[in-house]
Amino acid sequence: MAANTTGVEGATKIKNSPSSTIFYVIAYTIVGAMAIICLVPFLIMISGSFTAEKYITFHGFNIYPVEFSTEAYNLIFKTPSTIIKAYGVSIYVTILGTFLGLMVTAATAYVLGRKDFKYRNQFSFFFYFTTLFNGGMVCTYIFFVRYLHLNDSLWAVILPGMFSVFNMLIMRTFVVGIPTALIESAKIDGAGEYKIFFSIILPLLKPGLATIGLFLALAYWNNWYNAMLYINNPDKFPLQYMLYNLLQKSEAMARIAAQAGLVVTDVPSNSLKMAMAVVATGPILIVYPFVQKYFVAGITIGSVKG
Amino acid sequence: MKYLRNFGQEFKKNKALFSMLAPAFILTVVLSYIPMVGLILAFKNFNYGKGIFGSKFNGIENFRFLFASGKGWQITKNTILYNLLNLVTSQAIAILLSIFITEIRAKYYKKVTQSLIFLPYFISWVLVGIFVFAIFNYETGLLNNLRKAAGAEPYNIYAVPGIWPFLICAFNAWKWSGYNSVIYIAAITGVDQEIYEAAAIDGANIFQRIRHIMLPCIRPTVITMLLLQVGRILRGDFEMFYQIVGNNGQLFDVTDVIDTYVFRSLMTNANIGMTTAAALYQSVVCFVVIILVNAIVKRIDADYALF
Numbered sequence: 001m002a003a004n005t006t007g008v009e010g011a012t013k014i015k016n017s018p019s020s021t022i023f024y025v026i027a028y029t030i031v032g033a034m035a036i037i038c039l040v041p042f043l044i045m046i047s048g049s050f051t052a053e054k055y056i057t058f059h060g061f062n063i064y065p066v067e068f069s070t071e072a073y074n075l076i077f078k079t080p081s082t083i084i085k086a087y088g089v090s091i092y093v094t095i096l097g098t099f100l101g102l103m104v105t106a107a108t109a110y111v112l113g114r115k116d117f118k119y120r121n122q123f124s125f126f127f128y129f130t131t132l133f134n135g136g137m138v139c140t141y142i143f144f145v146r147y148l149h150l151n152d153s154l155w156a157v158i159l160p161g162m163f164s165v166f167n168m169l170i171m172r173t174f175v176v177g178i179p180t181a182l183i184e185s186a187k188i189d190g191a192g193e194y195k196i197f198f199s200i201i202l203p204l205l206k207p208g209l210a211t212i213g214l215f216l217a218l219a220y221w222n223n224w225y226n227a228m229l230y231i232n233n234p235d236k237f238p239l240q241y242m243l244y245n246l247l248q249k250s251e252a253m254a255r256i257a258a259q260a261g262l263v264v265t266d267v268p269s270n271s272l273k274m275a276m277a278v279v280a281t282g283p284i285l286i287v288y289p290f291v292q293k294y295f296v297a298g299i300t301i302g303s304v305k306g
Numbered sequence: 307m308k309y310l311r312n313f314g315q316e317f318k319k320n321k322a323l324f325s326m327l328a329p330a331f332i333l334t335v336v337l338s339y340i341p342m343v344g345l346i347l348a349f350k351n352f353n354y355g356k357g358i359f360g361s362k363f364n365g366i367e368n369f370r371f372l373f374a375s376g377k378g379w380q381i382t383k384n385t386i387l388y389n390l391l392n393l394v395t396s397q398a399i400a401i402l403l404s405i406f407i408t409e410i411r412a413k414y415y416k417k418v419t420q421s422l423i424f425l426p427y428f429i430s431w432v433l434v435g436i437f438v439f440a441i442f443n444y445e446t447g448l449l450n451n452l453r454k455a456a457g458a459e460p461y462n463i464y465a466v467p468g469i470w471p472f473l474i475c476a477f478n479a480w481k482w483s484g485y486n487s488v489i490y491i492a493a494i495t496g497v498d499q500e501i502y503e504a505a506a507i508d509g510a511n512i513f514q515r516i517r518h519i520m521l522p523c524i525r526p527t528v529i530t531m532l533l534l535q536v537g538r539i540l541r542g543d544f545e546m547f548y549q550i551v552g553n554n555g556q557l558f559d560v561t562d563v564i565d566t567y568v569f570r571s572l573m574t575n576a577n578i579g580m581t582t583a584a585a586l587y588q589s590v591v592c593f594v595v596i597i598l599v600n601a602i603v604k605r606i607d608a609d610y611a612l613f
Binding site: 045140221 | 313316320322323324326327329330331333334336337338339340341342343344345347354357358399402403405406407409410412415418419420421422423424425426427428429430431432433435436437439440441445446447448450451454480483484485488492493511512513527530537544545549552553565568569572578581585586588589590592593596597613
């Protein structure tokens with residue numbers, strides 16, 4: 001992010017007037033306050049996961065753990081099969097979906113970015129039109145379940161997220177940045193279209209692939225909606241949907257209690273919800289500092305293209 | 307015919323390129339264009355056994371049912387009001403933040419605050435639902451925890467529907483202001499830095515720089531964002547509404563948007579024909595609005611048009 005916001009260095013040489021001092025006080029305060037507002041829910045979640053259930057029942061959640069306890073994590077890791085299965089599903093969906101999505105996006109963006117491809121405008125419109133008009137949730141649902149029989153299949157979770165026009169347009173910006181002369185000279189050297197794509201274009205597209213790959217991976221990791229529509233088998237629940245069930249449905253809590261050999265009322269349900277949330281979100285929070293700049297770059301390119 | 311023959315020749319010549327387009331083409335046909343055909347269900351009495359094509363036509367009965375009950379108007383009104391409220395608040399906050407953030411000179415303060423403000427974009431709406439639970443639930447929520455500590459009575463926020471539009475709006479701004487401010491910061495810093503320096507040397511104070519340099523810089527971005535949102539005027543953010551409101555039936559009157567209503571009808575198997583009618587109505591209105599608005603913008607200033 002830092003590279004993006006070099007600030008107004010020249011302005012620092014000018015002496016601040018009283019009115020601009022007030023401006024800076026307000027600016028620093030509001031930005032700081034907003035940052036705290038964005039942080040607090042995470043603090044509640046983390047502290048809740050480390051607080052004794054007894055304390056939460058009597059006093060409620062807090063932003064720091066008053067009565068420290070790891071009982072919720074002990075329970076999760078004593079019978080980790082639920083969380084391991086959900087992790088497995090999420091990792092599988094994220095890796096497979098991101099890989100396939102990247103291939104489809106890169107190939108499409110490459111062809112539509114080629115100025116010598118005669119029908120690029122028609123195909124661009126064909127894809128773009130779906131962002132203006134669509135059949136909606138009900139028609140897609142009926143088609144998936146009744147005609148494609150994708151019920152309880154992880155493809156119902158993977159397919160809808162693979163190709164998005166937004167990602168393709170960002171990727172096309174990266175493609176257009178590659179000099180046409182490279183493709184021309186490869187052709188003269190006798191390389192076929194596939195060879196050009198795989199050995200020349202893809203290596204040059206690395207920054208674009210990193211950016212779009214992260215967008216795809218984040219979307220797959222956070223997806224619960226398609227799982228809610230199409231997946232009924234608890235063994236195939238991805239993490240986020242498992243988390244949702246834990247929050248909303250008592251059966252999910254009962255299942256965890258049964259696995260741990262506890263009566264439902266003995267499960268530390270409040271702290272357990274927070275601990276599960278921490279376990280599900282942990283990977284994102286850990287990689288966040290390292291990947292943030294790719295998202296900033298992608299969003300910036302996407303906004304320029306409209 | 308001639309067009310087809312040209313296409314055929316082009317296809318033969320560039321088989322490899324066409325084959326690279328094929329996966330995306332097939333995905334789009336299967337995931338977007340075929341479900342569009344399903345929209346004819348809006349004019350049919352759907353019978354699961356008979357399928358989309360076997361079911362009988364019933365004219366505009368489904369639309370009549372949707373609007374006669376008053377539900378159609380109510381969810382339309384909610385959807386539009388939420389979209390307008392969310393659009394104004396989230397963009398205003400993002401613009402304000404982006405101006406402040408570009409002006410902040412303390413390097414680490416800037417980096418840390420900016421990272422924190424961007425963080426909510428990275429989490430799922432399920433997690434936002436967990437946060438809502440942790441803050442607002444009656445028994446153990448932070449809000450009532452603080453009220454009890456201050457000696458006040460606990461407060462059941464789920465019994466006060468009037469508060470929810472503001473809560474939803476706040477969470478929407480919370481989740482998106484980081485993302486949107488990235489866009490605005492890019493627009494502000496996208497201009498030549500020399501302009502800022504020249505203005506500063508000429509004695510322009512901070513307010514003049516904001517008024518005469520930054521705001522004109524973000525104008526095209528604001529217009530693009532408005533256009534994109536206007537094209538979604540009848541679409542609600544399903545995930546947001548569903549996770550924040552949950553299954554609290556007493557809130558549905560003020561929080562139901564077309565998408566949540568359609569989803570609940572689908573899950574309870576109420577009336578597929580009517581929900582499809584709602585979806586068709588939603589898609590057609592959005593489509594007409596975006597085409598019209600874009601045409602108007604194009605007439606005023608072609609640079610700002612989306613397509």
